[in-house]
Structures are given as C-alpha cells and as structure tokens.
Amino acid sequence: MTYLRCILKPGKDKPLIGRHPWVFSGAINEIDESCAKGDLLEIYSAEGEYRGTGYFNPESQLSVRILSFKKRPIDTSFFQERLKRALEIRRKVGLPSSSTDSFRLVHAEADGLPGLIVDFYAGYAVVQILTAGMEKFKGVITDILVSLLSPKGIFEKSPAEFRSKEGLLPAEGCLVGEPVPDLVEIRENGQRFYVDLKKGQKTGFFLDQRDNRDLVKSVSAGANVLNCFSYTGGFSVFAAAGGASSVISVDASAYALELSEKNMALNGFGAVHSAVQADVFEYLRQEGEAFDLIVLDPPAFCKNKSHVDAAARGYKDINLCALKRLRQGGFFYTASCSSHISADLFQKILFAAAKDAGRELRILSKTSHPADHPVSIYHPEGEYLKGLLCIAD
DSSP states (O other): OOOEEEEEOTTTTHHHHTTOOEEEGGGEEEEOTTOOTTOEEEEEOTTSOEEEEEEEOTTSSEEEEEEESSOOOOSHHHHHHHHHHHHHHHHHTTOSOSSOOEEEEEEGGGGTOTTEEEEEETTEEEEEEOSHHHHTTHHHHHHHHHHHHOOSEEEEEEOHHHHGGGTOOOEEEEEEESOOOSOEEEEETTEEEEEOTTTSSTTSSOGGGHHHHHHHHTTOTTOEEEEETOTTTHHHHHHHHTTOSEEEEEESOHHHHHHHHHHHHHTTOGGGEEEEESOHHHHHHSOOOOEEEEEEOOOOSOSSGGGHHHHHHHHHHHHHHHHHTEEEEEEEEEEEOOTTSOHHHHHHHHHHHHHHHTOOEEEEEEEOOOTTSOOOTTOGGGOOOEEEEEEEO
C-alpha cells in the first residue's frame, strides 16, 4: 500500500530513531499538499530514510502520531494485532480476575495506539477516540472489540477537552450492543462499586488508582480517615475495608458524594462514613479534628508546560494544608495526575510543604500506575500518575 509522504528537516528525525511516537509541526520540511486531517503518512528523514507511518493533523501542533516504525499497511490486521496484544498483556498480569472485573484494555501510545483509550467495566467497553486519525478507524476498532471481548455494549465517551484540539466535536453514545445502564456495578480487589459510565469523570472511574487504593487499605486499621477530592469514594471504601474507625469523604460535587455514600453502603460501611460537600482547600484550612490518615488525590492542576509553576504552588498549598490536619504518627497518601509535574518535582513540592508545616515526613512507598496502564519506555510523557505514601512525626 502506498501512503502520502512527509519529509522532515535535517536532524529532526532523531526522536523517531529513538522510537518516540510524536512529530511536531516545526520538524516538518515537506508534506504532500493533498494530505488532509486524519490521513496516513510515511515519514522520511531529510536524507530519504523511512522513519515510520502515522496519521496527520494540520490543526494540531502535534502534527503526526506514529502507529508503526516498520513499513506495513495500517489496516484491519494491524488493529487486530495491536488490540489482541493489549488484551494478552492484561491477561498475563491477571486482569480480569474473580475479584476485579474492570480494567484498562488500551492505554494509547503505551499500546501502540495513540489517540485511543479503551476501558472495560463488568462487561461494558468504554471507548475514547481522541484524535482525527483514530476517528477514521472507529468502525474497525469497534468490530475488533466485539470479536475479542463480546461485550454487552460499547459506549463512546470522547470529550471535547481533547477532540477540540484536533478540530473534532465531542462524541458520546452507544456504538454497538445494549445501552449502558445509569449505573454499572463493578468489582475491584473484592470491593464493589457503582460506576456512572455516562456522567462520571474520565470513563467513569479512576481505574489507575487501583493498586494505591489497596495500599491505603493496608494502613487504615483503626484510623479516622479523611479522603480529600473523594469523587465516588474509591479510597473511602478501601480505607473502611482496611478497618478504619471512621471515614470522611470531601468533594465539591454533590452527585459524586451521593455515589460515594451508595458505594460505602454497597460494601456494608455506611455506618462509619460521612460525606461533606465543600471546597477541599477551604475545608482543610478550617480549624478541626486531626486525622490518622489523609488521602489527597486532586484533579490535575497542570494541563500544559506553561502552567507548571502555578500548579506547583497549588500542590504545595494543598499538601501544606493537609499536613496541618494530620495527627502525629499519621499516614499521608498524596498524589498528582499532572503529566507535566515529574515525580522528582512532586517530591520537592512535598518537601517544601512539610518544611513549612514543620513536619517530619518519611516516604514509605512511591507509587505510579497499575500494570494495565503501562508506560512505553520510548514515551515517558505517558507516565502521569505519581503518589507518595508517607508517615508523619
């Protein structure tokens, strides 16, 4: 199969030699004039050496996303191989299992499918098509998912946040099979959750915190726990499962808190739980009880590199406020899902917060994504989640 050609400027093919899957507009010297948004291209160095095949979008600064570093057709067989391999990896790490029926099947660049996210929830697949190039293969991807997983239904949830950068409108709705119900009940490490696949954040649930919820469970025995930015109560349920004496969930969303109460009741922990609708910054600044365990899992404060300094100040402030409410000898789990905040910078931010709070902190564990959210060694930008479990003196 013959594809349109893209010629890079001298020396601009070095990232592709290192198998990095992005080509920015400034690296391009020549491109076929007929090339349109979403079209497949073969990328060549200034010297005429083939470097990869990807899809193009002139409306994005990130002009080309590489699908293959080997010359081959990008067709149904290509997507079958990639999706089958992604499923094989999840099965090798024990997903799904008798205690966990929800997981990430496709993690974009890490699975060789940039612009595609697929999460699986107790028989339903939720798909995010985030780029114009991947949009052209939506039907192919849907058909393969049906053959691989036999899902009850496939629901698309492709948000404006990403698609607008590609010149695409948001897309949402049932692609195949039965419509998803208002709430889907899932299992995670033996605990049960109601998930709203349609109205919930991301694809409905933060599957990337699975291992970290289990970690919090391990230090929750007898603790009075504060779960900040609690969303639908994932950490709250696991803290209660670990034997917490009381759990307070704080979030700005009334709907998320309503689900957190349902999830605590679903697991038999309603009696130890309180839900508080509040701005977390304001809540933590108030005079109040000290806690044996505080979980701080805020939304991303940093959407691009230009916001790093402001985000760092925000992370320091919220961690400082939390540390002031933490009891002597208490545990503190703090996380950042901002990809532009590195693990090293995040630790330095926590250092500054602890110093200003006058607290001695010891890091017990450094955490990241679970195995179904892999990171390509060639694409470090895919490593967005970092967490620290600490004990405070």
